[in-house]
Amino acid sequence: MVLVSTCSVLLDARKKCYAVPAFNCENLEMVQAIIEAGQEVSSPVIIQTTPSTLKYAPPATFFSIVSSLASKTSLPIAIHLDHGDSPSLCKTCIESGYTSVMIDGSNLGYDDNIKISKEVVDFALPKNIPVEAELGAVGGKEDSHSVDKKDAFFTDPSQALDFVNKTGIQTLAVAIGTAHGHYKETPKLDFERLASIAKIVEIPLVLHGTSGVADDDVVKCIALGISKVNYATELRDAYTKGVREVLSDKTVFDPKAYGRAGRKSVKDLAVYRMKLCKSAGKA
Numbered sequence: 001m002v003l004v005s006t007c008s009v010l011l012d013a014r015k016k017c018y019a020v021p022a023f024n025c026e027n028l029e030m031v032q033a034i035i036e037a038g039q040e041v042s043s044p045v046i047i048q049t050t051p052s053t054l055k056y057a058p059p060a061t062f063f064s065i066v067s068s069l070a071s072k073t074s075l076p077i078a079i080h081l082d083h084g085d086s087p088s089l090c091k092t093c094i095e096s097g098y099t100s101v102m103i104d105g106s107n108l109g110y111d112d113n114i115k116i117s118k119e120v121v122d123f124a125l126p127k128n129i130p131v132e133a134e135l136g137a138v139g140g141k142e143d144s145h146s147v148d149k150k151d152a153f154f155t156d157p158s159q160a161l162d163f164v165n166k167t168g169i170q171t172l173a174v175a176i177g178t179a180h181g182h183y184k185e186t187p188k189l190d191f192e193r194l195a196s197i198a199k200i201v202e203i204p205l206v207l208h209g210t211s212g213v214a215d216d217d218v219v220k221c222i223a224l225g226i227s228k229v230n231y232a233t234e235l236r237d238a239y240t241k242g243v244r245e246v247l248s249d250k251t252v253f254d255p256k257a258y259g260r261a262g263r264k265s266v267k268d269l270a271v272y273r274m275k276l277c278k279s280a281g282k283a
Contacts, residue, residue, distance in 0.1 A: 018279055026236065031065050041275060048230070122168075242262040
């Protein structure tokens, strides 16, 4: 199947009160794992890459991998730039075939965040590519983007509609108490804030920093209006754990052997997350 826009799956998710998990991938095996998980449970698939991943291999390479595998399945599959750190990277990804991008101006002031987000929208919209942006600042470290706990701040519901209207974005990442990376303490999510934003903003909402958030809290966020749930750290953990288990045998030297183990670990986790987000059966 030809790759699809994230909006084509997220608008349905918002309408029917489920979410599509979006998985950050670092290599071929992780992409294979996510698509195999989607096939097993008939779920839409969103595969994401971050700026540092795209320094490891360029957007065109990841697009080729994802589009090649997608052509052999009937699943709706999207490829998305996560935490785009510049308009130029967003444009490169779009020109390479990505079906959606995120521009992350959350570390900027409100007006500058609007300006940089609108710049990307103005480039992407004529090409029918949806854009995600973030209002507020999710704490922790994601890729090269780092926000100290003291500098993290929540999305202001009173600004959310203004931000969406002035930028023209198609999806909005909200800051309600999650953090990127490994949690050092149990996250306390502001569900009331999320509910307020969902009442004001009609476009799909995105939850970042979900690795380590309790399953019950994820389910509650979805019920309150989250349509896309991002997972990154726990996938890296799963892949690495699978590889390490195989490499504990010092006689193993074939990369395919430990690649398969990492792939299986990621697939098992992805199947679990698809079921949790209730995207299973929605493809």
